[in-house]
Amino acid sequence: MDTLRKAPRDIVVVGNGIAGLTACDTLRAEGFDGRITVIGDEPVAPYSRPALSKALLRDGDDLTSHLLPEATHGATERRGIAAVGVDVDRQRVRLADGDEAPYDALVIATGTRARRLGRAHGNDEYTVRTLADALALRARLASRPSVVVVGGGPLGMEIASGAVAAGCATTLVSKGMPLASQLGELLAAPFHAAALAQGLTIVTAGSAEIVMRDGVAVVALGDGTVIEAEVIVSAIGDAPNVEWLASSELLTGGALVVDRRGLVRPNIAAAGDVAAFPHAGRVARVPLWTSAIDQAKVAAAALLRPDAPELAFQQYFWTEAFGISLKAIGPTPVVGEPEVVEGTVEQGVLRWRQPDGAATAVALDYRIPIPKLRRLTACNP
Ligand SMILES: Cc1cc2nc3c(=O)[nH]c(=O)nc-3n(C[C@H](O)[C@H](O)[C@H](O)COP(=O)(O)OP(=O)(O)OC[C@H]3O[C@@H](n4cnc5c(N)ncnc54)[C@H](O)[C@@H]3O)c2cc1C
Structure with a gap:
């Protein structure tokens, strides 16, 4: 308990997504009984962001797939208000309404926002990052x-899968075979085939932009092709929400870089999509759900305990589209032929072993408990 006696009494968490929520829960699980204040610019409680582009777009009248259990951490949650700056010397977060939130330890978990294609904004270009975005697109579809x-x-x-399921004539613009650069061609192929079979039109293009033609927004491809549609959605990556830290001296070359325990300073941690962390020989963001959870657990503990463990990172990723689901543990994209552990190549559990000893285990359209899938990536499963 000696280490807990030296723990901070006032912790501010900026960002009310899964990283912020996990940080709060971890602080309590570690025995922190001081005050936690959460600052979040979305007006709602934390929710499952992955559900926004899956069940929420697809599943009839069900508007609950994104809901998470009610928080039990007892933090003071200030929703619908943005942090606009941090004064590291005075240990205060500045808020958009002019108020300040004093801290003796700070967790930065402000995530990312959708990158946009066009200069045109508003209804001309939909993105799906927030619950409000997803509900707006769902209503439009x-x-x-x-x-x-x-x-x-x-x-x-x-x-695209949600749009096709809603009965929309849908075109996907992709740089190559969809999903190939994230998963590898072998795993991308069944999604590609199912998408075509369900009526998706796939157009390959090196570049695309939104331009206005006769007052209407259209997608213009690098080769001069123009695609007209009543709804344009871009899904071209994300940008970390770090602008509010610009004058804080917490950024390194514009990035929020943490150490192996999620710390930027001894009393400032960062976690989730916003944070670049050391793993696999590089320092980079890994904007995935369980990555945010794993980082937040480590970072919150590091604020309280000098002996808190470093992050032992292993990538876990899942997706579902056009009736096919995939779970992957370990590095992707994968290349070469897999070992078929269960089922078949089309529907089963597959494993790739890398020359450096790392392994990737994938459940393709196949039910398997995640811990079992994870065990398949161990050296001697
Ligand atoms: C549609 C969609 C589908 C996804 N599907 C998957 C999937 O299938 N599998 C997977 O592994 N990952 C998926 N992801 C990624 C996953 O959702 C993210 O990795 C995860 O949500 C990151 O959590 P976070 O808490 O770091 O950031 P966020 O969820 O972005 O939360 C950050 C919060 O901070 C708020 N904020 C930002 N700036 C400020 C500020 N200045 N002041 C106050 N609050 C601020 C933001 O509005 C947001 O509420 C998906 C993401 C999206 C958008």
Whole structure:
């Protein structure tokens, strides 16, 4: 308990997503009984962001798939208000309404926002990052407009899948075979085939932008092709929410870089999509759900205990689109032929071993408990 006696008494968490929520829960689980204040610019409680482009877009009248259990950490939650700056010397977070939140330890968990394609904003270009974004798109799809989705990654494919399921004539613009650069061609192929079979039009293009033509927003491809649709959705990646830290001296070359325990300073931690952390020989963000959870657990503990463990990072990723689901533990994209552990290559558990000893285990359209899948990536499963 000696280490707890030296723990901070006032902790501010900026960002009310899964990293912020996990940090609060971890602080309590570690025995912190001081005050926690959460500052979040969204007006709602934390929710499952992955559900936004999956069940929430797809599943009829069910508007509950994104809900998380009510928080039990007892923090003071200030929702719908943004942090606009931090004074590291005075240990205060500045808020958009002019108020300040004093801290003796700070967790930065402000996540990312959707990158946008066009200069045109508003209804001309939909993105799916927030609950409000997803509900707006869902409502628009209900009238079955024609849709073009730009971006052939998991998010673009999930949105395209939702649009096709809603009965919309849908075109996906992708740099190559959708999902291939994230998963590898072998794993991308079944999604590609199912998407085509369900009526998705896939257009390959090196670049795309939104331009106005006769007062209407259209997608213009690098080769001069123009795609018109009533709804344009972009899914072209994310940008970390670090601007509010610009004058704080916490950024390194514009990035929020943490150490192996999630610390930027001894009393300032960062976790989730916003944070670049050391792993696999580099320092980079890994904007995935369980990455945010794992980072937040380590970072919150590090604020309280000098002996808190370092992050033992292993990537876990899942997606579902056009009726196919995939769970992958370990590095992707994968190359070469897999070992079939259960089932078949089309529907089963597959494993790739890398020359450096790392392994990737994938459940393709196949139910398997995650811990069992994880065990398959151990050296001697
Ligand atoms: C549609 C969608 C589908 C996804 N699907 C998957 C998936 O299938 N599998 C997977 O592993 N990952 C998926 N992800 C990624 C995953 O959701 C994220 O990795 C995760 O939500 C990151 O959590 P976070 O808490 O770091 O950031 P966020 O969830 O972005 O939360 C950060 C919060 O901080 C708020 N904030 C930002 N700036 C400020 C400020 N200045 N002041 C106060 N508050 C601020 C933001 O509004 C937000 O509420 C998906 C993401 C999206 C958008």
